[in-house]
Amino acid sequence: MDQLISLRHWLHAHPEVSRQEMETAKHMWRFLEDHAKPDAFVQLGGAGFAAIYEGKAPGKTVLIRCELDALPIHEINDDIAYRSLHDGVGHKCGHDGHMTILAGVAQTLADRPQKGRVVLLFQPDEETGSGARSCCQHENFEKIQPDHAFALHNLPGFSAGAVICKTGTFASEVKYAGIKMAGKEAHSAQPETGFSPSFALAQLTLKAREIQAKYDRPDAYALVVPVYSQVGVQASGICPGQGEAHFTLRAELGAVVEEMWQELMACATELAEADGLTVSFDIREEFAATTNGQIGFDMIRQATEMTGHAFVAIDQPFRWGEDFGEITKRYGGAMFGLGAGEAQPDLHNPDYDFPDEILKNGISMFSALIEIVTTEVDD
Template identity: 25%
Template sequence: MPELNPFIKLRRELHLIPEVGYEEFKTQQFLLDYIGTLPQENLEIKTWRTGILVRVAGVAPTKTIGYRTDIDALPITEETGLPFSSLHEGKMHACGHDCHMSIALGLLTQFANDPLRDNLLFIFQPAEEGPGGAKPIMESAEFKAWWPNTMFGLHIAPEYKAGQIAVKPGLLFANTSELFISFKGKGGHAAYPHLANDMVVAASAFVGQMQTIISRNIDPLDAAVITIGQIRGGEVQNVIAEEAYLDGTIRTLSKETMDIVWTRLKQLAKGWEEAYQCEVRFIAGSDYVEVDNDEVETNKFIDYLQKNASRKLYRLQRSNDRRRLWLLLRKNSWVHVLAWRRFGIQPSSF
């Protein structure tokens, strides 16, 4: 049997040990152990919570170039049946962060052995899937000491076949807000609904009504989406639920549209409190600004691919992601790379 590419092997080893946000202890140690095998003359390493920062000194630096990867997993039970399936029950690298880490380690290996002119900063960021690790790590003293002039990153994309790269200058990823809503009413016996205020009914009706914000309050030439990914309510089948919860996300192409969506959600909530005799509360989540790829840096990358690479290039229209806080830096570029699968990203079979 032919020997595996060492970075494919690393990816499979990382796939075995998925950990959710700020619990990436094994992952952090795995990464540190590997980084410790590289030539250390030009490396400086710092840890921040469960994340890692690695600075590679350039030979004649005039700036610092940042490269970021996410390291956390999702609370999903893996169903791939692969021989390197998750060893952590109920957790899985279903969004490709194991691939992202192995790619970052490959780049770090290259430049640890052969430094560029400029300094490089590799960021192994925890908690991308939640509760949000980008802003806290950017606000840390460790990161500020090595603040990069420009930032690059990528995400695997199963909708493209192996050998394809997708990128575009300008707007790439939408704004995202996490959405958590609680409904509190009055529980009761299933045989006496008239003596209770059923929060499963209230929450279910709210899911449908909030979609009218998109169809009736947002300009048809604009774009926005509200997705509810989880509904929870009740304890047993014969008791009317006193509480119910909706968890989801909002995505828009501008802050102004995001403000419209939030304003209408809060207006609807007031009406729901009256109509269903309940309390509706919004629970704070994370917000992420849009990714706007730097025109100059992104076009340099596109020109390079067109002249030098044996890979098919796709110019994207737009996408959605949570990497956007990193793109508040002055110059940036984000790309999608090959990762073909039968199913899309984040299911248990990815």
């Protein structure tokens, strides 16, 4: 554990944002080479790679995933010796802990499983929603093709080491999109001689609240959240001719997200036409809903019994997106939460730090899942 904690602290001090995780990937690759050498490495998209551990006899393939990327959030934890060395970047989602857990799992595979095959996936770009998709679409992923796939996410607000899970949607469908409107600048003393997007974008922002209210219900939430807007330049004499607004749409079901997006686009088009503007749409990020199959859920429940961890069954999905959904919609599997402690700061807070004491819980859970899958009787 001392070795793993040192690894986690190094990762925490050297965070890299999505699509820039090359040094992180190199460090994890070297760690596996030195301490838990796999039978093969498989290079995937971007910084992503997989480490494959072949069992002593043929059997099922189980994939365990972690994420390489950090967030563009400045760390304020001045009281820790391993605080981020990069201003404006921090492991505020706990992916440093997730990588370390997989490193620990790799160490348990040094003597190889009795049967089957274990694939440890070190995935880039989770925070942008593109990493899992690019890995699955990479030609080298054909060499993996898991029978079951699992991942975890640390969860502040739950007892340290507890396992949190549900069937169906575990993490939400998310779409992040921009809407741009363009017209013609004019003197602000004569706004009627131009075409400004200011009022149309303001009305669109208010319309987002109406669309959300239409779909949001106590038993199935839906959100349409304005996250960014920009109109014109800081000059008193110019009535703007360009502007844009960005929205995040999320819900338990992808169909609801798409319906809300269609309504928002239709409203934007109508408002733009009324004010003599052109309008364009830009899908910037998409997260498929992470859906837990019954078999994967049952395996997680069985693993908690084997390890003695507390199990917390939840009724509603988490509102955040997780691109592991790109894997669960292609292969059987499930994601579970790992309690990080009830008094911890929330995820994406500038003072969040993954608790080292739950590393062993994540390792034991994945080890139990590997045993369950690889000893499963073939169909």
